[in-house]
Amino acid sequence: MTPLPVLGPESCAGCGHCCEGIGSPVAVYASRRNYGGDHPFRPTDLPAELIAEIDDHFAGLVRGQEPQERCLWFDPALRQCRHYDYRPPLCREYELGGRACLSLRKERGVAIT
Ligand code: SF4
Numbered sequence: 001m002t003p004l005p006v007l008g009p010e011s012c013a014g015c016g017h018c019c020e021g022i023g024s025p026v027a028v029y030a031s032r033r034n035y036g037g038d039h040p041f042r043p044t045d046l047p048a049e050l051i052a053e054i055d056d057h058f059a060g061l062v063r064g065q066e067p068q069e070r071c072l073w074f075d076p077a078l079r080q081c082r083h084y085d086y087r088p089p090l091c092r093e094y095e096l097g098g099r100a101c102l103s104l105r106k107e108r109g110v111a112i113t
Pocket residue numbers: 009011012013015016017018019094095096097101102104105
């Protein structure tokens with residue numbers, strides 16, 4: 001018998017649960033003296049004001065040392081990323097409707113519609 005497909009959410013609108021409890025993936029964009037002007041992870045067109053915000057916020061902390069509650073770029077009122085087009089690779093790999101997404105939504109009691 002062919003298993004029925006698992007229906008997933010159609011969009012991330014109003015969810016944002018995968019942006020909470022994982023720290024700030026954008027910490028990988030922080031400036032490091034040893035990177036010089038050739039940052040290996042940061043998009044080349046990331047605006048200077050966003051770089052300044054990240055550098056001010058993390059103040060030398062490296063990824064994993066930052067507060068874990070929610071990502072710096074997460075807007076808790078709108079429950080969405082403030083700079084989605086610049087989100088890091090980790091966030092791009094997290095698939096809408098994928099196993100991790102569905103599992104997290106179930107754990108947090110978010111309807112899968
Ligand atoms: S990927 Fe899934 S858990 Fe993350 S915001 Fe979108 S719907 Fe929510």
